[in-house]
Amino acid sequence: MNVAKVIVDVPASSINQTFDYSIPERFREMLKPGMRVIVPFGPRKIMGYVVDRVGESSFNNLKEINDILDITPVLTPELLDLGKWLAEDTLSLYITAFQAMLPQVLKANYKKELERLSNDSLSEELEAFFADRDHVAYDELENAMVSFSQVQKAIQNGDIAVRYLVKSRVTKKHVAFVKPAMEPHLLAEALEDMSGRARKQKEILDYFIDQNEEIELNKLLKKFETTRSTINALQAKGFLVLFKKEIYRNPYNDDAFEQTTALELTDEQREAIEPIKQHINDTEHDVFLLHGVTGSGKTEIYLQAIQDVIDKGEEAIVLVPEISLTPQMVRRFKGRFGSNVAVLHSALSYGEKYDEWRRIHRKEVQVVVGARSAVFAPFENIGIIIIDEEHENSYKQEDQPRYHARDAAIRRGENHQCPVILGSATPTLESYARAQKDVYKLAVLTKRTNEKAMPEVDIVDMREELHSGNRTMFSRRLKENIEQRIRRGEQAVLLLNRRGYSTFVMCRDCGHVKECPHCDIALTYHKRHNQLKCHYCSYEEPMPMYCPSCSSDLIRFFGTGTQRIEEALSQLIPEARVLRMDVDTTRRKGSHEKLLNQFANKEADILLGTQMIAKGLDFENVTLVGVLTADSMLHLPDFRSGEKTFQLLTQVSGRAGRHELPGEVIVQTYTPEHYSIELASRYEYLQFYKQEMQMRKKFQYPPFVFLALITVSHQNHVTAVQSTQEIVKRLWTLLQSESVILGPTPSPIARVKDRYRYQCMIKYKHEPELRTLINQVVRQFDDEVRKNDLQISVDMQPYQLM
Ligand code: ADP
Ligand code: ZN
Ligand code: ZN
Numbered sequence: 169m170n171v172a173k174v175i176v177d178v179p180a181s182s183i184n185q186t187f188d189y190s191i192p193e194r195f196r197e198m199l200k201p202g203m204r205v206i207v208p209f210g211p212r213k214i215m216g217y218v219v220d221r222v223g224e225s226s227f228n229n230l231k232e233i234n235d236i237l238d239i240t241p242v243l244t245p246e247l248l249d250l251g252k253w254l255a256e257d258t259l260s261l262y263i264t265a266f267q268a269m270l271p272q273v274l275k276a277n278y279k280k281e282l283e284r285l286s287n288d289s290l291s292e293e294l295e296a297f298f299a300d301r302d303h304v305a306y307d308e309l310e311n312a313m314v315s316f317s318q319v320q321k322a323i324q325n326g327d328i329a330v331r332y333l334v335k336s337r338v339t340k341k342h343v344a345f346v347k348p349a350m351e352p353h354l355l356a357e358a359l360e361d362m363s364g365r366a367r368k369q370k371e372i373l374d375y376f377i378d379q380n381e382e383i384e385l386n387k388l389l390k391k392f393e394t395t396r397s398t399i400n401a402l403q404a405k406g407f408l409v410l411f412k413k414e415i416y417r418n419p420y421n422d423d424a425f426e427q428t429t430a431l432e433l434t435d436e437q438r439e440a441i442e443p444i445k446q447h448i449n450d451t452e453h454d455v456f457l458l459h460g461v462t463g464s465g466k467t468e469i470y471l472q473a474i475q476d477v478i479d480k481g482e483e484a485i486v487l488v489p490e491i492s493l494t495p496q497m498v499r500r501f502k503g504r505f506g507s508n509v510a511v512l513h514s515a516l517s518y519g520e521k522y523d524e525w526r527r528i529h530r531k532e533v534q535v536v537v538g539a540r541s542a543v544f545a546p547f548e549n550i551g552i553i554i555i556d557e558e559h560e561n562s563y564k565q566e567d568q569p570r571y572h573a574r575d576a577a578i579r580r581g582e583n584h585q586c587p588v589i590l591g592s593a594t595p596t597l598e599s600y601a602r603a604q605k606d607v608y609k610l611a612v613l614t615k616r617t618n619e620k621a622m623p624e625v626d627i628v629d630m631r632e633e634l635h636s637g638n639r640t641m642f643s644r645r646l647k648e649n650i651e652q653r654i655r656r657g658e659q660a661v662l663l664l665n666r667r668g669y670s671t672f673v674m675c676r677d678c679g680h681v682k683e684c685p686h687c688d689i690a691l692t693y694h695k696r697h698n699q700l701k702c703h704y705c706s707y708e709e710p711m712p713m714y715c716p717s718c719s720s721d722l723i724r725f726f727g728t729g730t731q732r733i734e735e736a737l738s739q740l741i742p743e744a745r746v747l748r749m750d751v752d753t754t755r756r757k758g759s760h761e762k763l764l765n766q767f768a769n770k771e772a773d774i775l776l777g778t779q780m781i782a783k784g785l786d787f788e789n790v791t792l793v794g795v796l797t798a799d800s801m802l803h804l805p806d807f808r809s810g811e812k813t814f815q816l817l818t819q820v821s822g823r824a825g826r827h828e829l830p831g832e833v834i835v836q837t838y839t840p841e842h843y844s845i846e847l848a849s850r851y852e853y854l855q856f857y858k859q860e861m862q863m864r865k866k867f868q869y870p871p872f873v874f875l876a877l878i879t880v881s882h883q884n885h886v887t888a889v890q891s892t893q894e895i896v897k898r899l900w901t902l903l904q905s906e907s908v909i910l911g912p913t914p915s916p917i918a919r920v921k922d923r924y925r926y927q928c929m930i931k932y933k934h935e936p937e938l939r940t941l942i943n944q945v946v947r948q949f950d951d952e953v954r955k956n957d958l959q960i961s962v963d964m965q966p967y968q969l970m
Contacts, residue, residue: 169221169222169223170190170191170196170221170223171188171189171190171191171221171222171223171224171225171230172188172189172190172191172199172205172218172220172221172233173186173187173188173218173219173220173221173222174186174187174188174189174205174207174216174217174218174219174233175187175216175217175219175262175263175266176207176209176214176215176216176263177214177215177216177263177267177276178209178214178263179261179263179264180261180954181261181947181950181953182950182954184255184261184262184263185262186219186220187207187209187216188222188225188226188227188230189205189207189230189231189232189233190225190230190231190232190233191221191232191233192232192233195233195236198236198239199218199221199233199236200218200221200240200241201218201219201220201221201241201243201245201248202217202218202219202241202242202243202244202245202247202248203217203218203236203237203238203240203241203242204216204217204218204236204237204238204242204274204276205217205218205233205234205235205236205237206233206234206235206236206237207231207233207234208231208232208234211330212278213234213331213333214276214278215237215275215276217243217248217263217266219248219252240529242270242274242529242546243266243269243270243546244546244548246548246580246583246584247269247544247546249583250269250544250576250579250580250583251265251266251269252265253579254268254269254569254571254576255569256939257571257575257939257964258568258569258570258571258964259939259942259943259946259962259964260568260569260570261568264568264569265569268541268544268565268568268569268571269541269544270525270544271518271521271522271525272518272521272522273518273519273521273522274522278333279305279333280305280306280307280330280331280333281303281304281305281306281330281331281333282298282303282304282305282306282309282319282328282329282330282331283302283303283328283329283330283331284298284301284302284303284327284328285326285327285328285329286326286327286328288327290322290327290328291318291322293312293313293314293315293318294314294318294319294322294328296312296313296314297309297312297313297314303331306330341414341415341416341519341523342412342413342414342415343384343385343386343412343413343415344384344385344386344410344411344412344413345382345383345384345385345410345411345412345413346382346383346384346385346388346399346408346409346410346411347381347382347383347408347409347411348376348380348381348407348408348409349403349406349407349408349409350406350407351380352376352377352380355373355376355377355407356377358373358405358407359373359374359377366401368392368394368398369398369401369402371392372388372392372394372398372399372402372408373402373407375388375391375392376407376408382413385399385410416523416524416526416527425499425502425503425506426503427503427504427506428500428503428504429504430468430471430472430475430504431468433465433468433469433472434465434615434617436464436465436612436613436614436615437465437468437469437613437617439611440458440460440469440611440612440613441469441472441473441611443456443609443611444456444469444473444552444587444589444611445473445476447586447587448473448476448477448480448551448552448586448587449476449480451585451586452585452586452587453581453582453584453585453586453587453588454587454588454608454609455578455581455587455588455589455590455602455607455608455609456587456588456589456590456608456609456610456611457558457590457592457595457599457600457602457603457608457609457610457611458589458590458591458592458611458612458613459592459593459595459600459603459610459611459612459613459853460591460593460611460612460613460614461593461613461614461615461616461622461822461851462593462616462622462818462819462821462822463616463617463618463620463822464593464613464614464615464616464617465613465617466556466591466613467500467556468617469589469591470486470554470556470589470591471500471501471504473552473554473587473589474486474504474505474535474552474554475504476551477534477551477552477586478505478508478534478535480551481549482534482549482550482551482552482586483534483535483536483545483547483548483549483550483551484534484535484536484550484551484552484553484554485536485538485542485543485545485547485550485552485553485554485577485580486501486535486536486537486538486542486553486554486556487538487539487540487542487543487553487554487555487556487563487573487577488537488538488539488556488557489539489556489557489560489562489563490513490514490539490540490562491562491779491780492556492557493511493513493515493537493538493539494760494761494764495761495764496764496786497537498511498537501535501537505534505535507533508533508534508535509533509535509536509537510524510525510527510528510533510535510536510537510538510545511524511536511537511538512524512525512536512537512538512539512541512542512545513538513539514539515758515760524536525545525546528545528546528547529546531547531548539562540562540563540565540573541573543573543576543577543580544576549584550580550581550583550584550586551584551586552586552587552588552589553577553580553581553586553587553588553589554588554589554591555573555574555577555588555589555590555591556591556592557591557592558574558590558591558592558595558596558599559592559594559595559596559599559815561812561967561968564965564967566967566968568961570962570963570964570965572965574590574599575965590608593818593819593822593853594814594815594818594819594853596811597811597857597860597861597864597870597871598870598871600857601861601871602871620830622821622822622851623793623821623824623830623831623832623833624831624832624833625817625821625833625834625835625848625849625850625851626645626832626833626834626835626849627835627837627840627845627846627849628643628645628646628834628835628836628837628840629837629838629840630643630836630837630838631838640736640740641733641736641796641797641836642736642737642740642796643834643836645834646794646834646836647740647741649792649794649832649834650741650744650773650774650792650794651741653773653791653792654741654743654744654773657770657789658789658790658791658792658829659767659770659772659773659774659775659787659789659790659791659792660773660774660775660790660791660792660793660794661774661775661776661777661781661787661790661792661793661794661820661823661824662733662737662774662775662776662777662793662794662795662796663777663778663779663781663793663794663795663796663816663820664730664733664776664777664778664796664797673690673691673693673700673711673712673723673724673725674723674724674725675715675717675718675720675722675723675724676720676722676723676724677715677718677720677722678715678717678718678720680715680716680717680718680723682700682712682716682723684702684707685707686702686707686919686920686921686922691707691709693711693725694731694752695731695732696731696752698710698711699711711725730748730750730752730776730777730778731748731752733776733796734746734748734776737774737776744773744774745771745772745773745774746772746773746774746776747763747766747767747771747772747774747775747776748776748777749763749775749776749777749778749780749781750777750778750780754780760780763775767787768787770789775790779816781820781823786823787823788828788829789829790823790824790831791824791829791830791831791832792824792831792832792833792834793820793821793823793824793831793832793833793834794833794834794835794836795817795820795833795834795835795836796836797836797837798813798817798835798836798837798845799813799837799838799839799842799845801813801816807864807867807869808967810842810843810844810860810863811844811860813842813844813845813848814844814847814848814856814860817835817844817845817848817849818848818851818853820833821833821848821851833849835849843856843859844856844860847859868908868931872933873931873932873933874931874932874933874935875929875930875931875965875966876929876930876932876938876942876962876963876964876966877927877928877929877930877962877963877966878892878895878927878928878929878930878942878946878960878961878962878963879915879925879926879927879960879961879962879963880892880895880912880925880926880927880958880959880960881920881923881924881925881926881958881959882923882924882956882957882958882959883922883923883924883957884924885924887956887958888923888924888925888926889912889924889926891926891949891952891958891960892911892912892926892927892928893912895912895928895945895946895949895960896909896911896912896928898945898948899928899930899941899942899945902941902944902945903930903932903935903938903941904932904934904935906932906933906934907930907931907932907933907935908930908931908932909928909929909930909931910928910929910930910931911926911927911928911929912926912927912928913926913927913928914926914927915927923959929966939964942962946960946962
C-alpha cells in the first residue's frame with residue numbers, strides 16, 4: 169500500500185481529483201488517510217490531504233511525498249467521506265470542502281522565494297539583489313533594480329531558482345515554566361549553604377522545598393515580586409530549571425461557571441425527551457423537530473439528553489446561531505458540563521479556535537457548542553447532534569462550499585446512528601412540513617416552564633401616527649411606555665431591523681439617491697466619519713454638500729439607522745440612558761459581552777440594536793420590547809420575507825417578561841393587516857404555517873419545489889447576459905419537462921465590484937441527475953472561466969435571493 173491518493177490545494181475545477189504519489193520508505197509506517205502532506209505539483213510544493221492508500225497506481229514514475237504535516241490525521245475516515253459528499257452535494261471542489269471542515273490555522277500558507285544555487289558571481293544587479301543572502305522573498309523583486317529577463321536568464325542557467333514554501337502557521341502557544349532541579353531535601357541543603365544576602369533567592373528555594381512542582385514563571389515572579397535575574401541565578405546554580413510548555417488558550421475561565429444540576433422535568437418535557445433518550449440508548453438515528461415556544465425548556469431537554477450521551481461515553485455536538493452564542497448561552501452548557509465543553513465561536517482568535525478544536529480532536533471534551541462549522545467537529549463516537557434555532561439562516565454558508573449545517577448534521581447522524589434534534593419556536597416551513605409527513609418526529613412544548621403567558625403584543629399603525637401629526641419614528645404609545653419603564657426603574661429593548669437599513673442619501677429636491685459606482689446599491693451613511701460606504705465592496709466617499717444631479721443643498725440621509733435612532737431617542741426622552749448594539753459597536757473582540765454586562769448591571773435603560781439583540785438574551789428587568797419598523801423586512805424581494813418577519817417578531821417578543829415582572833411588546837408597522845405581523849402578535853404558529861403554505865403552493869416555492877440558483881458574473885455586460893442565456897438554453901434541453909428554469913434575469917443587485925451579475929433559477933420536484941447535469945453544463949465554460957475571468961457560481965439551496 170505504498171501509493172497515496174491526494175487531494176491537492178489547487179482550487180481549480182480542472183484539478184478537482186485525486187493525484188497519486190508514492191510514499192517514501194521513511195513515511196510508510198506513519199502515513200494515514202486524513203493527514204496533510206506536502207507534495208510536488210508542477211514546479212511547486214503544495215499542501216494536500218491524503219484520502220486513501222492503495223497498493224498500486226495506473227501511472228508510472230510517481231513523484232514522492234515530500235513531507236507529512238500531521239502526527240495524527242486531522243480528518244477522520246468519516247470526515248473524509250463527509251467532505252466528499254459535501255463537495256458533490258454542493259457542487260464544490262473537494263479541496264474547498266476539506267478546508268471548510270478544519271480550523272483556519274490548518275490551511276497552508278505559501279511563500280514564494282528566489283534561492284541562490286551557485287556561488288558563481290551573478291550579474292551586478294542580481295548580486296545587489298541577493299546582498300549576501302541565499303533566499304530572498306519573491307515580492308522584493310518588485311522594488312529591486314533587476315529586470316525580469318535577467319532573473320529568467322539566471323534561472324535558465326541554473327544559478328538561481330524559484331521556490332514555493334509551504335508554511336504551517338504559528339499556532340501553538342508556549343509559556344515559560346520553572347521547576348525544581350532536585351529533590352526537596354537537596355534543595356534544603358543548598359538553602360542552608362546560601363549567603364544571607366540572597367534573600368529573594370532563599371525565599372524562592374523555600375517555596376520549592378514546600379511545593380515540589382512546576383509553576384508558570386510569570387506567576388512566580390509576581391508572587392515574590394522579583395525579576396527574571398533571580399530565577400536565572402538559581403538556574404545557573406543548578407537548583408531550578410526553566411522550560412517552555414505548550415498551553416491551550418482557554419477563552420473561558422471554567423471556574424467562573426456556577427455548576428447546575430438537572431431540573432425535574434415538566435410533563436411536557438418528559439414526553440418530548442422520552443423518544444430522544446430511547447434513540448440515544450438504542451443507537452438509532454432519527455431527526456426530531458422540537459417545536460417549543462421561547463422559555464418552554466428546550467435547552468433543559470438538550471442538557472439532559474447530552475447527559476445521557478456523556479454517560480454512554482459518547483459525544484455531543486450543539487449548534488447555535490453565531491449571534492446567540494452569547495456568554496449566557498455558554499454558561500448554560502459550561503455550568504452543567506464544566507470543562508467537558510469546547511466552544512467554537514468566530515469571535516475567538518485563530519489560535520483560540522485551534523486550541524478548542526484540538527481539545528475536541530484529542531478527545532479531551534465530550535461536548536462542543538459552536539456556530540455552523542462546529543458540525544464538523546472531529547468526534548468519532550457522536551451520540552447526539554442538536555441544532556438550536558434551526559430556522560436561522562446563518563446555518564447556511566453563503567460561499568463555497570454552500571452547505572446547510574442541517575444537511576451535514578443529518579448525514580453525520582446517519583453515519584453515527586444517533587438522533588438529530590432541530591429546536592425552534594418558529595420552525596422553517598421545510599422542517600415543519602417534513603414533520604407533518606412524519607419524515608421528522610415532532611415533539612411539542614406549548615407552555616413556558618414558569619407557566620407565565622407570553623407577553624401581550626400591541627400593534628401600532630404608524631400611518632395613523634403620521635396622520636395625527638407625529639412625524640417621529642416613535643409612536644406616542646411607545647414613547648409613553650418607555651418613559652413609564654424609566655420611571656419604574658425597569659428596562660426596555662428596542663429592535664431595528666438590520667444595520668443601517670435604508671440609511672441612504674437622497675436629495676429632497678430631485679429624489680436623486682447616492683449609489684455605489686461599482687455595485688448598483690445605495691450607499692450607507694456613516695455619521696462618525698461623515699462618510700458614505702458601500703456594504704458590498706467597502707467603497708467609500710465623503711458625504712456630498714450638494715446634490716451631484718441638481719446641485720441642491722437639500723441632500724440628506726434618509727431612513728433609520730441605529731445611530732440615527734439613538735440620536736432621535738435622546739432628543740425625545742433626554743433622561744434615557746441608551747446602549748447601542750450593532751455591527752459597528754460590536755466589532756471589537758469582547759465588546760458584545762461588555763455591552764451586555766453594562767445592560768445587565770442596569771447602567772442603561774434602553775438597549776437599542778439590530779437582529780443581534782433578538783436572540784437568546786435573558787434579562788430579568790426587561791419589561792418592554794419595542795419593534796420600530798416591523799415591515800422593513802416584509803418588502804424585500806424574497807419569497808421567505810413573510811416567514812422571516814414572523815420569526816423575528818416571535819423571537820423578539822420572547823425577550824420580554826421572562827421572569828417575575830410581566831412583559832409587553834409594542835410593534836410599529838405600516839402594514840398592520842399583514843398576516844405575518846398579525847399572527848406573530850398572537851403567537852399563532854400553526855395558523856401562520858397553514859397560510860404561508862398556501863402561498864408557497866400557489867406560487868410554487870419551497871417546500872413544494874426545490875430551488876437551484878446559478879449566478880454568472882463578468883466585467884462585460886454582454887458576456888454576462890449571453891453566458892447566462894447559453895446556460896439556460898442548455899438546461900432546458902436536459903431537464904425533465906415539469907421542471908422550470910426562470911431567467912436569465914439580472915441579480916437583484918445587478919452589479920458588484922464592477923462585475924455584472926445575471927442569474928437563473930431552477931425550480932424542480934424530481935431531478936435525480938440534476939447535479940451531474942449542472943456540472944456538465946458549467947464545465948463547458950471552463951475555458952471562459954480560466955482565460956476570460958468569467959465567474960459561475962451554483963447554489964443548490966439558495967437562501968440569499970437578493
Ligand atoms: P427555551 O430553550 O425553550 O427557551 P429554556 O430551556 O431556556 O427554554 O427554559 C426557560 C427557563 O425555564 C430557564 O430559566 C430554565 O432554567 C427553566 N426551566 C427549564 N426547564 C425547567 C423545569 N423542568 N423546571 C423548572 N424550570 C425549568
Ligand atoms: Zn438633487
Ligand atoms: Zn460597492
